[in-house]
Amino acid sequence: MKRKIFNIIQIGDKSNRVSRAFDIFITITIFVNILVTFLQTFEEFSRFSRLFHWVEGITLAIFCVEYALRIWTADYLYPNRSEWKSRFHFLFSFDGIVDLLTIIPAFFLSGFVIFRMLRVARIFHLFRLNAKYDSFNVITTVLYEKRNQIISSVFIVMILMFASSMCMYSVEHEAQPAVFRNAFSGIWWSMSTLLTVGYGDIYPVTALGRFMAIVIAYLGVGVVAIPTGIISAGFVEQYQRKSGISRMKNADIREIAEIFIDKHDAGKTIEELESADQITVFLILRDDLSILPQKDTRVKRNDIIIIRELEDK
Missing domain, CATH: 3.30.70.1450 (Regulator of K+ conductance, C-terminal domain)
Structure with missing residues (x-):
């Protein structure tokens, strides 16, 4: 019975009708829960507050039962560990933490709506395809394989951000003491310039400051392209490997x-x-x-x- 429950709630096997039905049921439950949380913010639907409260309570109870079953069957998820170690490992895994954060706020953090919205992340558990290389697995594999290169590129971005913020603060502080009050103001400007097109709330007014802003903006285009290129190359490698395996299976x-x-x-x-x-x-x-x-x-x-x-x- 324990093994059957694990196959239903954890694996999401396409060939198992009960498992597929469970995935569909949980999908509907998640969407209903999110929809109710969304509709509760509208004053026009205040007359349905009692109904919303009951629906949220029922969906929360379903989440609690599913969470308890996942803990109970964790030893099948981590077969190389003992029963209690596997449960402990699940509790501190990404899936376990997300599941916990979708339940706890309703009991202890009633005012923290943002925590309840973490239940949106649960929807990603429902895309567990029974293929050898599914889309989400490609993403996690690429990020894991290219983690050192990504960390290096992010470190370069951080160095450029701090350097540009200090330079802009030094140049613009006297001209705009209320805008560039401290180094943090420069960091905010450098972040919005390097990573976006700028918000327009902070901008240089001196000739030297504007010239530096042009140079920093061009550097930002090149620096941001570094992690993008690394991740793109990783995707190409993974999909080429996936295509090779698919051809191998069919030949x-x-x-x-x-x-x-x-x-x-x-x-x-x-x-x-x-x-x-x-x-x-x-x-x-x-x-x-x-x-x-x-x-x-x-x-x-x-x-x-x-x-x-x-x-x-």
Whole structure:
């Protein structure tokens, strides 16, 4: 029973009608909850406040039951951990924190509407496609693989932002002491100039300040393009890899191929992978290790498996 409940609420298997029905039910519940929260802000609908209160209470109760079931079945989500460690890990995971933040404000933070709106993030849990490389998994994989480059580019942006803010403060403070009162005013101006087209609330009036603003704006165009290019290149790599795997599945190949393990397949055993995809796994590449697989060997996220597709598929 516990395993069946896990398959229904966690995996979102397309072939499981009960699981699909549950996903649709939760989707409707989320939208109804968000719609009620939205309509409660209109004075024209104040006469329906009692109805809204009941609907919000029912949907919140559904969220609480789902959250409790996810905690109860967490040991299936993290099979390599003990029962209590898996539950603890789920509580502090991204999904667990988002689920908790959608429930707690209704009981303890009644005035913090912004926390209740975090339930919008739950909608992303419903796009768990049963494909090997779904869209959301591509996004998380790209961000994880390119994290060092992205952090470096953000660091460059921060340096340029602080440098430009101090320069603009030094130039404009005497001309506009009420506008550029301190270095924070310069940071606000540099952020809006580097990352957007400027809000117009703070702008230079001196000739030197305007010249510097032109230079900083051009630098901003180039600097912001750095993380954009890194992420774009990562998407291209992932989709090329996805296309290669799709072609491999649809063709009767005899060559050796490699597959990158994402979070969808992480935790599965070699036997499960081979039976599901009709492949033979010869080797697992994990960090600096080469592992000879056994039937009960579990793959981890970011592993690379060397495989051959079965010829009689």
